[in-house]
Amino acid sequence: MTVTILATVIVLIFLGIMYLVTLVFYNNKKNRMIKEKLTMQTQFQQTLLQTQLEIQEQTFKNISQEIHDNIGQVLSLVKLNINTMELDKPEPLQEKIDNSRTLITKAIQDLRDLSKSLNTDYVIELGLMRSIEYELEMIQRTVNCEIAFTANGKAYRLERQQELILFRIVQEVLHNIIKHSKATAINVTAVFEPETFTLTIADNGIGFDAGKIEDHNYEGFGLGIRNMHNRAKMINADYKLTSTLQKGTTVTITLPLIKNIQP
């Protein structure tokens, strides 16, 4: 009898200890998970902020070039027109007035676009498509290259973070094309499907050995491609780069459209 009671007490104590150990273990695990989630959230916010800063930095560079090369040139032409106007020759005078009017309209439009892009949230305000279009227009003015931008399917807006990150990726891909590819043509395609959004940016330049990148070995490379990869991952997008020597490079980003923002 005493033995049975003793055995029961021992078993109960043992079960109690087991229960406590499990509870402590479970609580620790839960706390660890909450901590990890918070760290991921902070990292996500930091990367978003960094992305925004990089977009701004690149945009300021573009704007400074745009003011110098484009708006400055247009206004100089208008000044030249005015300086060479001769009131007693009505025909060339009319032509110069018309020409100046067109140039001034263009300068006003460009200034409007520029002032929009000085707004920190311009990607959010203009939307991804218009922002890409604007970026391509800027590039078109500085490089001698055939640029095409096509959109297929019924367009929709993506989430704020997705648009920001995608835009930054596009900026870096285009930057790489200008810096490294010697391309004579750039093709950007956006495909809007109900379940996926796909962006393809292709150039016909010199290409490079992208084999290492497929193995996630970025040794000897800059930060650009590595960052693009990591950022695509953050929004659950698939980033694929293929390159053929002397043929060109293609980057494809596929974004599934479920509620997919991490974490």
Ligand SMILES: Nc1ncnc2c1ncn2[C@@H]1O[C@H](COP(=O)(O)OP(=O)(O)OP(=O)(O)O)[C@@H](O)[C@H]1O
């Ligand atoms: N479109 C392209 N055409 C040809 N080569 C390319 C192209 N894109 C990338 N590369 C090659 O891949 C390398 C890695 O690109 P990545 O963007 O990672 O670095 P980077 O442009 O050299 O430097 P960073 O981006 O840090 O300023 C480049 O140095 C270049 O040799």
Ligand SMILES: [Mg+2]
């Ligand atoms: Mg780069």
